[in-house]
Amino acid sequence: MSILFGLSCVFIIFSMIFCFIRLFIGPDLSDRVIAMDLLTNILIASVILFSLVVQETVYIDFIILVGLVMFLSISMYAYYLEKQ
Numbered sequence: 001m002s003i004l005f006g007l008s009c010v011f012i013i014f015s016m017i018f019c020f021i022r023l024f025i026g027p028d029l030s031d032r033v034i035a036m037d038l039l040t041n042i043l044i045a046s047v048i049l050f051s052l053v054v055q056e057t058v059y060i061d062f063i064i065l066v067g068l069v070m071f072l073s074i075s076m077y078a079y080y081l082e083k084q
Contacts, residue, residue, distance in 0.1 A: 008049055015038075015042055022038075023035040040066065040070040
């Protein structure tokens with residue numbers, strides 16, 4: 001499991017780096033919003049990975065809360081972009 005955990009951490013770090021690049025360099029607001037949503041999904045994946053390693057289920061509540069908050073915020077960004 002430690003080899004798979006290490007590989008997963010490496011892939012998560014690389015994907016975070018690419019998302020941060022898109023977040024800062026993105027040409028419009030919609031690209032930045034999508035990058036922020038993807039960063040949240042990567043955060044959720046890393047918390048799930050951490051939760052599997054420490055074998056605790058208490059982090060599932062955090063994952064659900066972050067997912068709901070980001071769904072609402074992305075919906076509001078989409079509504080804002082549609083009105084422009």
